[in-house]
Amino acid sequence: MRSHTLVGRVKLLWVAIGVATLSLARSSSALAADELPHHRVELKADRALPGCADAFEFKALLTNWVPVSTIDPTAARALVVRIRRLPDGGKSVDTTITDENGVAVSTDHRDYSPRTDCFKVLYWTAFDAAMRIRAAAPKKEEQAPTPLVEPPPSPQPSPCPSPKCPACPPSLKPPTAAAAPKKRGFVAVGGVVSSGLMPDWAPGLRVAGGVQLPQLSLELDARWMPLWKTRPESSTEVEAHTFTMTGAGCLKRAPFVGCLFVMGGAVGATALNRWYVGHGVQGLFGVGARSAVELPFAEHFAVRLDVEVAIPLFGTGLDTIAPSLWETLRSFTTGGGSLVYAF
Numbered sequence: 517m518r519s520h521t522l523v524g525r526v527k528l529l530w531v532a533i534g535v536a537t538l539s540l541a542r543s544s545s546a547l548a549a550d551e552l553p554h555h556r557v558e559l560k561a562d563r564a565l566p567g568c569a570d571a572f573e574f575k576a577l578l579t580n581w582v583p584v585s586t587i588d589p590t591a592a593r594a595l596v597v598r599i600r601r602l603p604d605g606g607k608s609v610d611t612t613i614t615d616e617n618g619v620a621v622s623t624d625h626r627d628y629s630p631r632t633d634c635f636k637v638l639y640w641t642a643f644d645a646a647m648r649i650r651a652a653a654p655k656k657e658e659q660a661p662t663p664l665v666e667p668p669p670s671p672q673p674s675p676c677p678s679p680k681c682p683a684c685p686p687s688l689k690p691p692t693a694a695a696a697p698k699k700r701g702f703v704a705v706g707g708v709v710s711s712g713l714m715p716d717w718a719p720g721l722r723v724a725g726g727v728q729l730p731q732l733s734l735e736l737d738a739r740w741m742p743l744w745k746t747r748p749e750s751s752t753e754v755e756a757h758t759f760t761m762t763g764a765g766c767l768k769r770a771p772f773v774g775c776l777f778v779m780g781g782a783v784g785a786t787a788l789n790r791w792y793v794g795h796g797v798q799g800l801f802g803v804g805a806r807s808a809v810e811l812p813f814a815e816h817f818a819v820r821l822d823v824e825v826a827i828p829l830f831g832t833g834l835d836t837i838a839p840s841l842w843e844t845l846r847s848f849t850t851g852g853g854s855l856v857y858a859f
Contacts, residue, residue: 552582552583552586552649552650552653553586553591553593553649553652553653554585554586554587554588554591554593555586555587555588555591555593555594555595555613555649556587556588556589556590556591556593556594556595557571557574557575557578557587557594557595557597558594558595558596558597559571559574559597559599560596560597560598560599561598561599561600562599562600562601564601564770565599565600565601565607565634567633567634567635568599568607568634568637568638569599570634570638573635573638574597574638574641574642575587577638577639577642577643578642578645578646580642580643580646581642581643581646581647581650582646582649582650586649592615592616593613593614593615593616594612594613594614594618595611595612595613595645595649596611596612596613596614597609597610597611597612597641597645598610598612599637599641601770602627602630602730602770603728603730603731603768603770604630604700604728604730604858605630605812605815606627606628606629606630606632607627607628607632607634607637608625608626608627608628609624609625609626609627609628609637609641610623610624610625611623611624611625611626611641611644611645611648612624613645613648613649613652621652622648622651622652624644624648626640626641626644630815699727699728699729700727700728700858700859701725701726701727701728701858701859702725702726702727702728702733702856702857702858702859703723703724703725703856703857704722704723704724704725704820704854704855704856704857705722705723705724705854705855706721706722706820706852706853706854706855707719707720707721707722707852707853707854708720708721708722708739708822708850708851708852709850709851709852710741710758710848710849710850711848711849711850712846712847712848712849713741713758713760713783713848713850714741714744714756714758714783716744718741718744718756718758719741719744720739720740720741720742720758721739721740721741722737722738722739722852722854723737723738723739724736724737724738724854728768728858731767731768731769732765732766732767732768733765733766733768733773734763734764734765734766735762735763735764735765735766735775735777736761736762736763736764737761737762737763737764737777738759738760738761739758739759739760739761739762739781739850740757740758740759741757741758741759742757743755743756743757743786744756744757752787752788752789753787753788753789754785754786754787754788755785755786755788756783756784756785756786757783757784757785758781758782758783758784759781759782760779760780760781760782760800761779761780761781762777762778762779762804763777763778764776764777764778764806765777766806768810770810771809771810771811771812772807772808772809772810773806773807773808773809773810773820774805774806774807774808775805775806775807775808775824776803776804776805776806777803777804777805777806777824777826778801778802778803779800779801779802779803779804779826780799780800780801780802781799781800782797782798782799782800783797783798783800784796784797784798785797800828800830801828801829801830802826802827802828802829803826803827803829804824804825804826804827805824805825806822806823806824807822807823807824808820808821808822808823809821810856816857816858816859817855817856817857817858818855818856818858819853819854819855819856820853820854820855820856821851821852821853822850822851822852822853822854823849823850823851824849824850824851825847825848825849826847826848826849826850827847828846828847
């Protein structure tokens with residue numbers, strides 16, 4: 517709680533500095549304002565990053581390094597900042613400066629770690645943008661220095677030279693942004709419900725794991741549906757159970773995930789009748805597609821909801837006793853939810 521209060525005070529301090537700069541820059545920096553081209557500011561941020569969309573705070577920070585007159589909503593030149601949320605919770609910043617014709621004259625891209633809050637992202641983005649605006653300023657023509665009239669020599673000995681002005685503080689340089697992790701592992705545990713794999717709806721358990729890249733992921737998924745009594749066939753009762761595994765390649769556009777997968781496993785059944793008991797196990801192999809929504813609620817945890825459709829390429833009916841319980845394995849759907857831990 518104390519750290520959040522400190523961050524809030526720091527933000528208020530920087531905003532106060534920006535507001536003070538807005539009121540003083542016209543009188544103290546009029547000449548500097550004429551030397552810098554005017555720009556309009558366009559700040560855009562994902563809805564998942566509301567703290568990064570504060571245009572007033574960004575402009576106040578920007579005026580720490582450029583005069584307030586440089587920020588002109590009607591200017592032909594533009595400073596465009598786009599902030600996106602990375603899948604791992606980090607921030608991706610693209611900064612573009614365009615000229616009077618709308619042509620990009622300067623671009624920059626930076627990634628920040630999940631631990632970097634929006635205020636720091638806006639601060640270093642404003643610093644970098646101000647340096648680029650200053651670099652784009654037209655160079656003034658050098659003027660010949662006006663000759664100075666030398667005063668007559670004084671009979672008294674020259675006074676001691678004034679002490680050298682203290683060294684100016686080093687200019688702030690934005691630290692190198694911590695690169696977002698190249699890849700992260702994850703595990704997931706949850707439950708599923710399937711229709712079509714057995715003659716009736718069936719619940720089961722799901723355990724998954726894999727590797728998450730910035731926009732892709734590789735996943736391995738194992739599911740077990742325990743012995744489950746399905747609809748009876750006249751006087752025969754059927755108990756079925758399944759075990760399946762899938763290997764998937766997924767495309768991620770937070771918070772959405774889309775996957776294509778291959779599947780293998782086995783379906784077993786027991787047919788119970790007053791005259792006989794039949795057992796059978798049959799393997800299956802197929803392909804399918806999966807869509808999911810992954811909603812992070814902490815730095816390492818997220819809730820994931822999945823829906824998928826699979827089509828067996830081969831896998832015959834379970835001929836435990838003639839006639840078979842069903843002719844062939846048909847396409848089936850599976851849905852469920854799980855808790856994801858990323859590391």
